[in-house]
Structure formats: C-alpha cells, structure tokens
Amino acid sequence: MKVELIDIHKHFGSVRANDGVSMTIESGSIHGLLGENGAGKTTLMKCLTGYQTIDSGTIKVNGQPVAFASPAEAIRHGIGMLHQEPLDFPQMRVLDNFLLGFDTRLIPDRRAGQNRLQELGTRFRFELDPDAEVTSLTIGERQQLEILRLLALGAQVIILDEPTTGISAPQKAKLFATLRQLADDERRSVVFVSHKLEEVEQLCDRVTVLRHGRVTGEAEMPCPVSTLVELMFGRSLPPLECPTVEHGPPVLQVEGATIPSYRLTVADTRLEVRSGEVVGIAGLEGSGQRLFLRACAGLERITAGRIAIDGKALSHAPYRKFLDAGIAYLPANRMDEGLVTGLTLTEHFALANRTGPFFIDWQAARKEAAERIQHYNVIGRPESPVEALSGGNQQRVLLALLRQKLRLLLMEHPTRGLDVESSNWVWQQLLARREDGTAIVFISADLDELLEYADRIVVFYGGRMLAPVAACDTTVEGLGYMIAGKEPGAGAQQGGAHDEA
Amino acid sequence: MKHNDRWINLLMGIAPIPLTLVFTSLILLAMGASPWEAYRNIFNGAFSSPEKVADVFAACVPLVLCSAGLAITFAAGQWNVGVEGQIILGAIFATWAARTLAWPQVPLLAAMLLAGLLGGALWGSFAGLLKVFGKVHEIFGGLGLNYLAQALAIWLIFNPWKPAGGATMSGTDLFPEAARMPHLGHLRVAPLAVVLALIAVALVTFLLRGTRWGLELKALGKGFVSAFTLGVPATPRLLTAFAACGGMAGIAGTILCSARYIRMIPAISGGQGYLALLVALISGSSNPQWIPFIAFFFAAAGVGSPQLEYNMHLDSSLGGVLEASVVLSVMFVSGWRVLLARKRSQAAALVSAEQEVTA
Ligand SMILES: Nc1ncnc2c1ncn2[C@@H]1O[C@H](COP(=O)(O)OP(=O)(O)OP(=O)(O)O)[C@@H](O)[C@H]1O
Ligand SMILES: [Mg+2]
Numbered sequence: 001m002k003v004e005l006i007d008i009h010k011h012f013g014s015v016r017a018n019d020g021v022s023m024t025i026e027s028g029s030i031h032g033l034l035g036e037n038g039a040g041k042t043t044l045m046k047c048l049t050g051y052q053t054i055d056s057g058t059i060k061v062n063g064q065p066v067a068f069a070s071p072a073e074a075i076r077h078g079i080g081m082l083h084q085e086p087l088d089f090p091q092m093r094v095l096d097n098f099l100l101g102f103d104t105r106l107i108p109d110r111r112a113g114q115n116r117l118q119e120l121g122t123r124f125r126f127e128l129d130p131d132a133e134v135t136s137l138t139i140g141e142r143q144q145l146e147i148l149r150l151l152a153l154g155a156q157v158i159i160l161d162e163p164t165t166g167i168s169a170p171q172k173a174k175l176f177a178t179l180r181q182l183a184d185d186e187r188r189s190v191v192f193v194s195h196k197l198e199e200v201e202q203l204c205d206r207v208t209v210l211r212h213g214r215v216t217g218e219a220e221m222p223c224p225v226s227t228l229v230e231l232m233f234g235r236s237l238p239p240l241e242c243p244t245v246e247h248g249p250p251v252l253q254v255e256g257a258t259i260p261s262y263r264l265t266v267a268d269t270r271l272e273v274r275s276g277e278v279v280g281i282a283g284l285e286g287s288g289q290r291l292f293l294r295a296c297a298g299l300e301r302i303t304a305g306r307i308a309i310d311g312k313a314l315s316h317a318p319y320r321k322f323l324d325a326g327i328a329y330l331p332a333n334r335m336d337e338g339l340v341t342g343l344t345l346t347e348h349f350a351l352a353n354r355t356g357p358f359f360i361d362w363q364a365a366r367k368e369a370a371e372r373i374q375h376y377n378v379i380g381r382p383e384s385p386v387e388a389l390s391g392g393n394q395q396r397v398l399l400a401l402l403r404q405k406l407r408l409l410l411m412e413h414p415t416r417g418l419d420v421e422s423s424n425w426v427w428q429q430l431l432a433r434r435e436d437g438t439a440i441v442f443i444s445a446d447l448d449e450l451l452e453y454a455d456r457i458v459v460f461y462g463g464r465m466l467a468p469v470a471a472c473d474t475t476v477e478g479l480g481y482m483i484a485g486k487e488p489g490a491g492a493q494q495g496g497a498h499d500e501a
Numbered sequence: 502m503k504h505n506d507r508w509i510n511l512l513m514g515i516a517p518i519p520l521t522l523v524f525t526s527l528i529l530l531a532m533g534a535s536p537w538e539a540y541r542n543i544f545n546g547a548f549s550s551p552e553k554v555a556d557v558f559a560a561c562v563p564l565v566l567c568s569a570g571l572a573i574t575f576a577a578g579q580w581n582v583g584v585e586g587q588i589i590l591g592a593i594f595a596t597w598a599a600r601t602l603a604w605p606q607v608p609l610l611a612a613m614l615l616a617g618l619l620g621g622a623l624w625g626s627f628a629g630l631l632k633v634f635g636k637v638h639e640i641f642g643g644l645g646l647n648y649l650a651q652a653l654a655i656w657l658i659f660n661p662w663k664p665a666g667g668a669t670m671s672g673t674d675l676f677p678e679a680a681r682m683p684h685l686g687h688l689r690v691a692p693l694a695v696v697l698a699l700i701a702v703a704l705v706t707f708l709l710r711g712t713r714w715g716l717e718l719k720a721l722g723k724g725f726v727s728a729f730t731l732g733v734p735a736t737p738r739l740l741t742a743f744a745a746c747g748g749m750a751g752i753a754g755t756i757l758c759s760a761r762y763i764r765m766i767p768a769i770s771g772g773q774g775y776l777a778l779l780v781a782l783i784s785g786s787s788n789p790q791w792i793p794f795i796a797f798f799f800a801a802a803g804v805g806s807p808q809l810e811y812n813m814h815l816d817s818s819l820g821g822v823l824e825a826s827v828v829l830s831v832m833f834v835s836g837w838r839v840l841l842a843r844k845r846s847q848a849a850a851l852v853s854a855e856q857e858v859t860a
Contacts, residue, residue: 299730323732331730338731340724350713351720354732358713401731 001027001062001078001156001189003048008042008057012388017043018054019213025157028187030179032204032221034195036232036419037392038379039210040471041193042084045159048073049081080155082146082195084162084391084417094137094170095130099151120148124178136263138285139332140171141332147178158182159191162391165416168284168445176203194231195419197225208401213255215230233421245431247455248275250311251408251439252296257315259288259295266291268305271458271468273408275437279468280454282483287460289443290332290412296441297329297410298322323354326407330398330414332443338398339386345369345397346382352401376400377422391417399426406433411442415449418448427453447476463483513838517830524826525819534745534815543820546808547801553563555688558695559761561793563588563753565698567777568784568792569705570749576709576786577742578722583628583643584750585774586650587621591751592758593654594620596673596765599758600662606679612695613680614755621751622744624650629743633736639743647774655767662765672766682760691760699793701749706789708745718742722786750774779828799824 003025010018017040025031035041044050048059050068059066062376068074071081091176092100099113104288114130121128126144134142137331143163150158160179164172180203182188194200201221209231252273259266261308266288273279281289291456294300298319306315309325331337339348346369350360369382378394380389386397395417402409414430415423430440431453444450456468458484466482526536547557567584574581579769594616602612624646631642659668682691717738720728729735753773758765780799784791807822 044504307805319729320732320734329730335727336724337726340720340727340731343720347716347720348731351716351728352731356713360713360716362711386552 003079003157003189004058004060005044005048006058006060008047008059009055010040010046010047010052011055012043016213017244018047021057021210021213021215023208023215023218025189026193026206027156027189028183029205030190032200032207033191033193033210034200034207034228034232035210036195037396037417038390038420039232040213041102041210042161042390044210045161045193048074049079049159050416051081075150075153075155078154078156079159080150080153080157081148081159082143082161082163091135093130093229094132094134094145097134097145100149100150102261106279116152120151122182124148125174125453126178129205138167138171140167140175140285141439143167143175155188157189157191159193161191161193162195162256162417164194164196165445168409168483170284170484172199172445174182179203195259197228197420200228201225223359227418230442232419243278245434247277251277251309251437252276253304253306253311254292254296255308257289257295257302257307259300259302261291261300264288264291266460266463266465269295271441271464271465273414273439273441274408274488275439277352277456278434278440278442278454280442280450280457280471281460282444282450282457282479283446284456284483285445288440288463288465289460292460292465293410293412293441293443294329296408297327299329325403328402328406328409329400330409330411332412332416334394334416335387337399340388341393342385344383344385345380346375346384349396352403354403372400372478377425392422394421396422396426399429405436409433409438409440409442411440413444414442415444415446423449447479450479451476459483463488503806504645509580510823513786513834514569516834517827520830520834521818521823521827524830525823527584527624528822529815529819534813535569539809539813539815540818542808542812543802543823546805548805553804555690557797557800557804559690560804562691562694562698563757563773563779564780564796564799565793566749566753566756567700567774568780568796569698569701569789570746571777571781572705572709572784572786572792573718573742574746575781576715576722576738577718578725579632579639579742580778580785581625581628581643581746582640582775583624583646583743584746584776584777585625585770586647587641587747587750588646588754588770588774589650589654590624590747591617591621591754592765592769593657593754595755595756596657596676598663600673604679609679610682613759614697614752617751617755618748619751621754622748625743625745625750626740629740630745633739633744651767654765654769658765658767670767672764676759676763677823678796680759681763682756684760689761691756694756694760697752697756701752702789704790705749709789714738714741719786749785750777756836774821775855776824779824783829783831798827 005021005023007092008018021040021044033041039074047054050071050073058279066077068077095110095114095117099110112183117128117130126148128141128145137145144469147158163175167175178443179190183190192200192204194343204221204373207219207221208215209227209228211232211234217417220228250272252271254269254271257269261271269292271279281293283289291300294323295302298314298321302315306313308314309322309327312325314321314325335341343351346366349372350356350365373380373382376399378389378393378396378400386394389397399414409430415426434440451471451474454471456470457474459466459479460467461483529536529539546553548554554789567588571581571584595613598613598616602609604612611856628639628642628646631637632639658672662673664674682693684690685692717728717733720731720733721735721738725735754769757769762769776799780792780795783795802820807817811813812818
C-alpha cells in the first residue's frame with residue numbers, strides 16, 4: 001500500500017507543527033521519520049491516522065485522496081499507529097485489550113480471539129499471556145500487544161512513534177526483526193519515528209527529516225550520519241565534555257533489601273552510592289530494576305534488609321520522609337506518574353515546590369515558570385497544559401521540576417524521547433549537580449548512555465542484582481552478555497559484595 | 502482562532518438554558534399544560550411577594566453552603582455523596598449545643614455553629630478515612646454514613662431528646678429563644694445565614710485558586726499518582742478535603758435547625774445534600790463563584806413550583822423536573838464539549854471506544 005502526504009499543514013494557534021510537509025511511504029519498506037524534539041513528527045503521524053484533522057493538504061492512499069475523521073476510520077483503511085505514550089486500557093487483561101481491536105460484537109468470541117492472538121504471537125515469536133493484566137506488562141510487552149492488535153485489525157501501514165525508548169536491547173532486536181519481517185515478507189509498510197540515528201541507520205530503507213515543521217531532506221539509506229545530523233539540527237554537534245568529580249561519603253546504602261511484588265521478588269539487593277557518584281542500572285525490562293529504584297525512593301515496601309540515605313535508616317519510612325531526606329524520583333511513564341494532565345506548566349512548578357508558601361503568588365509563579373521554561377528550552381508557555389507539549393518537551397518539564405538541592409537523584413530513562421542534542425544538554429545539567437554532592441542512580445535501556453555517564457553499572461537479571469562493575473572496565477558486548485544472563489567473565493558474578501569502583 | 506474559541510465557549514455556556522426550556526416545555530405540552538403559564542406560575546410562586554423572595558433566599562443558603570463544600574471534594578476528584586449525612590450530623594451537634602448550653606444568644610449561636618462545623622467535619626472525615634484507609638469507594642462509604650446519620654437522628658429524637666408530650670416524627674421541642682438565628686423582621690430568612698453562605702463561597706473560591714492546598718487537591722483530582730510522585734501528601738489532603746466539605750455541610754445543618762425549623766427534626770436535610778451535588782456538578786470545581794446563582798435558580802424552582810399545584814393542578818414535582826433537566830442539559834453540553842475538544846486534539850482511546858460504540 002502506498003501512502004502519500006502532500007503539503008500537509010497543521011497549526012496549533014501560532015505554533016506551526018506541520019508547515020507544508022510532503023512525504024511518500026512505499027509498500028514493503030521501512031520509512032524513517034527523523035527530527036529533533038518538537039519537529040512535528042508525532043503531529044504528522046497523528047494527522048495521517050485521523051487523531052488530528054489537518055488544516056490543509058492531501059492524503060492519498062494508493063492514489064485515492066482520503067480524509068480520516070477518526071483513528072477507527074484510518075485503521076479500516078489499513079493504517080494503524082503505535083503511540084509515543086501508550087494508549088491501551090491498563091485495567092484490562094491482555095486478551096480483552098486485543099479483542100477490543102477487531103471483535104466488535106457485543107459478546108466477543110473469546111476463543112477465536114485467543115486463537116488469533118496465539119497464532120499472531122507465534123508468527124512473530126512474542127510471548128504474551130492472554131490472561132495477564134495489562135498493568136503487569138512491561139513497556140516492551142505492551143508494544144508487542146499493540147502491534148499484534150493492529151495486525152489483527154488488518155493494518156497494512158504501521159506507524160511506530162519512538163518505539164525504542166524504554167525497551168531493552170534484546171526487545172529492541174526482536175522488534176527490529178519483526179519490522180523487517182513485516183516489510184520484507186509481508187510487503188507491509190512501516191513508518192519508524194525516531195531521533196536515534198543509529199537505529200534509523202540500522203533499520204530504515206529511506207528517511208525523511210523534519211525540522212521546525214518542514215521537510216529538510218530525504219535520503220535513501222545508507223547515508224552518512226553527519227548528513228542526517230545536519231539535516232536534523234542544521235549543524236553538526238560538538239563533543240560533550242564532562243569534568244570528573246571526587247566521590248564523597250556514601251549517600252545511598254542498600255543492605256540486603258528484599259522487595260516483593262506480585263510478579264517477582266527482588267531479594268537481597270546491596271548497593272552503596274557515594275556523593276558525586278553516578279550508578280547506571282541495566283537489565284531486561286521487568287528484571288527488577290524498577291522495583292529496586294522505587295524502593296530506594298520509598299515507593300516500594302521492603303520486607304528485609306535496610307535502606308539508608310546519608311546514614312539515616314529509612315527502611316520503612318513513607319515516601320515523604322525520603323523526599324525530606326533529599327531524594328527525587330523521575331518516573332518512566334511521564335504522563336501517568338510524573339505529570340498531571342490538565343494542569344498548566346505554571347501549576348506544575350508551583351506544585352513541585354514542596355516548601356512553597358501556603359498562599360500562592362501566581363504572578364511570581366508564572367515568572368518562575370517562564371524562567372525555567374526558558375532555561376530548559378521547553379517549547380511551551382507557562383499557561384500551556386502539559387499534555388499539549390511534544391513528548392520530548394514533556395520530558396524536559398519533568399527534568400525542570402527537579403528541585404535545586406538534592407542528595408540523591410533516582411531516574412528511570414532520564415532522556416527518554418529526547419534527541420541527541422537535548423540529551424547531551426540534559427546530562428550536562430544532571431552531571432553538574434554532582435558538584436553539590438548529589439549522587440545519581442539511573443535506569444537506562446541505552447547501553448551507550450550507561451557506559452558514557454555512569455561510573456559504575458549494576459545489571460539486573462531475572463529479579464537478581466548482579467554486583468556492580470566499573471563502567472571503564474566494561475563494553476557494550478560485556479553488558480549485553482550480563483543482561484542476557486550469560487557469564488560476563490570472572491569477578492562480577494558473586495552478587496552481593498560491596499564493590500567500590 | 503482564539504477569538505473563535507471564545508465565542509464557542511460563551512455559546513456553550515448559554516446553550517443549556519434553551520435546551521432546558523425546550524425539554525421541560527415538551528414535557529408540559531405532553532401533559533396538556535401551557536409551558537408559558539407554568540413558567541409564569543413558578544416565577545410568581547417564587548418572587549411575587551417579599552415573603553416569597555425571602556423564602557427563596559432561605560432555601561438557597563444550605564444549598565450554597567453544601568455546594569461550596571462539594572466544590573472542594575470535586576476538585577480532589579471525590580464524589581462526596583455523604584454530604585447529606587454531614588448536614589444531619591451538623592444539625593445533631595448544633596442541637597446538642599442548643600439543648601445543653603444555657604448561654605446568651607451570641608455566644609450560644611457561635612457555639613452552635615462551631616459544634617455543627619465539627620459534627621459535619623467529623624462525619625466527612627469518616628468518609629475520607631473509609632476511602633483512604635479502608636479502600637471503600639467514597640460513594641458507598643458516603644451512602645452508608647448517610648443512613649447511619651439518619652438513624653442516629655431518629656434515635657436521638659425518639660429517646661434522649663423526646664419532647665415532654667411524647668416523641669413524634671415532628672421532632673424535638675422548639676429551641677430556646679437564644680438558640681434561634683434572628684430573622685429579618687417577619688420574613689423567614691436569617692441574614693446571618695445568607696452572609697455565612699456568601700463567605701463560604703468566597704472562601705472556597707479563594708482556597709481553590711489561591712492556595713497550595715487547593716492546587717494540591719486539584720492535582721490529586723486530575724492525576725493522583727503523578728501528584729503523589731511530585732510530593733503531594735495525598736492522605737492528609739484528601740482527609741482535609743472531606744473534613745472541609747463536611748464542615749460546611751455541618752454549618753448548613755446548624756442553619757436548618759436553628760433558623761428554619763427551630764428544632765431538630767428527622768428529615769432535617771431533606772435531600773438538600775443531593776440537590777447540592779447537582780449544583781456543584783453544574784458549577785464544577787473550577788468555577789465555585791457560580792454556585793450562588795445556580796443555587797438561587799434551584800431554590801426558586803423549589804419554592805415556586807408548589808404554585809403549579811394550586812393554580813394549574815399540576816404536580817409540584819415539576820419543579821424537580823425543571824432542576825433535573827438543567828443538570829442533564831449542562832452535562833449534555835459539557836460532554837459534547839469534551840468530545841469536541843477530543844476530536845480536535847489527540848483522542849486517547851478513541852479507536853477502541855468508537856468501535857465499542859458502533860458494535
Ligand atoms: N495538542 C497540541 N496543542 C498545542 N500544541 C501542540 C499540540 N500538539 C503538539 N503541539 C506542538 O506542536 C509542535 C510539534 O509537536 P510534535 O509532538 O509533533 O513533535 P515531535 O516531533 O513528535 O517531538 P518529540 O520528539 O519531542 O516527540 C510542538 O511545538 C508542540 O508543542
Ligand atoms: Mg513526538
């Protein structure tokens with residue numbers, strides 16, 4: 001199926017999200033859509049799939065002009081989209097969620113649905129338990145479910161909006177294999193929205209680059225990375241410089257903490273993080289790293305062991321005490337756990353200021369918000385509701401909400417959805433906090449990010465925490481082995497020891 | 502573009518009025534009555550004499566107080582249907598003060614108001630505690646507490662507080678002179694009550710808009726998990742929201758027994774709480790300043806509709822129909838608005854939702 005977008009315009013007030021964009025998606029190919037944060041990628045794809053109406057322009061499917069009034073109509077024409085923010089129904093079971101897609105009768109045929117789910121699952125080697133609650137799935141699994149649902153609905157064109165943020169390397173490899181299979185064997189088209197150049201290089205047949213709502217270039221792959229960078233940012237990027245920082249006394253001490261959960265129990269975790277130190281956490285999604293990080297934030301209950309911040313035991317203290325001790329937690333699922341839909345940016349900044357006065361001076365708050373917005377390069381106004389921002393700009397808001405003085409910063413996928421330039425900048429800001437003695441612990445699915453910014457890396461595998469390794473002694477391959485549960489070589493396997501890097 | 506939106510907003514704001522009139526007129530026509538005649542009767546029933554206008558104001562006061570309280574719990578995303586019981590508890594506490602304290606009028610009235618506030622706040626906190634610690638949904642918790650409050654009122658009236666002549670459903674003995682809120686001359690409205698209601702609205706508007714507390718409630722109501730992660734202490738905030746709403750309902754209860762009935766009766770709240778839910782539903786938590794106007798309309802419909810019975814031999818419950826159709830029209834228009842807004846921007850679950858509908 002061939003899809004043509006011709007001279008698409010979409011404005012939000014004075015923001016020209018799409019300003020005359022044209023692009024052709026051929027069948028049987030993987031088309032990359034590149035662009036920095038706020039370039040208009042998501043908007044373009046939402047216009048194509050009927051989530052948003054276009055102001056002007058033409059959409060043609062197999063040469064026929066079409067206009068989709070809703071996503072349901074788009075999917076009936078074979079165009080389906082996987083969203084940047086997951087859009088499923090978390091209170092449901094996997095099978096129900098799947099059935100919602102194509103069985104439109106009042107009483108769905110669950111047996112047939114289950115067979116279809118199984119059949120599709122086997123075809124793409126996805127293992128999804130039909131009876132699991134969707135909430136218990138990892139982001140990667142939710143994505144797999146959503147892909148199967150779109151395929152069951154007969155999608156010929158599948159659009160994936162930044163699908164690799166927040167999933168692990170093996171899940172990513174599996175996703176890429178699936179996408180190739182869809183394009184090569186089944187002649188479907190895939191649109192791959194991203195700002196990760198290496199992924200686009202690895203996967204795509206063709207790319208379109210957007211910048212400020214316009215197409216700045218199109219290229220057949222392979223194409224030199226420097227060309228793509230220039231098309232994206234208008235210049236090539238300077239290398240990042242980070243000064244090294246002396247490590248001080250321990251800030252976070254986890255001693256034999258056991259964190260139970262419905263899905264898996266993470267037993268006997270041990271970690272000591274000193275002030276000024278950065279520890280990265282790697283692992284397949286759902287291996288226990290999120291539980292561990294949340295336990296360090298006081299958001300999960302521990303049943304054994306001890307957690308201390310700055311030497312003060314906080315094992316069973318409520319989240320509030322952890323906040324008082326100077327921690328901050330940055331969740332992965334920003335719209336559900338981090339930002340409040342319906343509140344403006346000003347309201348967010350006022351809210352995050354926990355020690356703010358009882359009577360809010362809105363004028364001052366607006367001024368403060370405007371300053372932070374400017375400092376963090378957020379494209380948005382103090383009075384914008386947070387849901388109107390692009391994905392990357394929402395992430396910047398989340399980072400801008402962090403308090404100034406912190407002892408321990410716990411983050412899940414801190415640069416999720418940020419383009420290279422912004423993520424470099426964000427890391428510079430984060431690393432600068434080390435000078436005040438802040439310790440940083442972060443989860444990332446991006447092994448390069450872990451190796452680049454962490455002093456030490458701990459790997460979680462199947463609910464077990466492996467002993468930390470020094471980042472300078474490790475390579476992407478070595479980490480890959482550990483994540484997959486293979487012997488990484490001597491030394492790192494006897495979990496538990498305090499391993500000072 | 503901006504300009505356009507403004508007009509649409511204004512139009513949508515007014516739209517429920519004609520919608521209501523059309524709807525009730527259709528009902529009246531179906532009953533073979535002249536809609537014009539009926540509206541005229543309701544209007545006359547509410548405004549044709551100073552006594553009637555005073556009655557409308559008096560009926561308005563408890564509604565305004567409860568709706569102002571409900572704006573707080575709505576902001577926090579909570580359906581505090583327990584407001585009915587909170588009125589009753591306020592009245593019970595105030596009655597206790599009236600019967601026990603042999604004080605002069607000013608301190609006694611102050612004590613009664615304080616007692617009513619405490620009683621309502623207590624009952625509101627119970628609903629909050631059930632919700633926060635017992636994981637009982639506030640609607641079920643609230644309904645249960647309403648029954649309990651009603652039972653408690655009846656027990657008190659039939660046992661420790663029964664009049665010398667024997668207990669009846671008509672309530673306790675009249676309050677002593679000092680426990681009666683002074684009326685405006687011969688009119689059945691207490692100016693103090695009207696002032697209290699207006700203060701409540703101003704206070705709530707200010708608390709919701711100008712304070713951290715209000716902002717935190719709003720955040721909890723719109724995104725509980727995110728607000729919590731951002732450091733909003735959810736439990737104390739929800740509890741104070743319930744307590745604050747209960748406190749206002751308790752004051753309404755005090756006014757009902759001290760100014761309107763001048764005694765404690767079993768049906769002291771008489772569904773005012775539920776009616777207030779409708780008022781608050783219309784105003785929404787973001788616009789508490791509209792509460793007095795909406796409540797005034799509801800009160801006028803309530804006071805005016807008995808006239809239908811005398812003059813047109815129509816059932817006075819038509820006033821209720823009028824109120825209900827206002828709520829429905831407002832809900833309809835705002836639902837439509839949400840849909841429109843959704844259509845315009847990203848509609849989260851629209852694919853599946855729509856397919857469910859077409860199924
Ligand atoms: N519903 C909306 N209301 C107002 N402005 C919007 C809305 N949706 C998007 N925008 C604006 O349009 C621009 C493009 O946003 P879009 O989401 O398409 O960017 P993107 O390329 O997907 O960026 P990212 O990589 O950060 O996800 C941004 O400036 C954004 O703030
Ligand atoms: Mg996007």
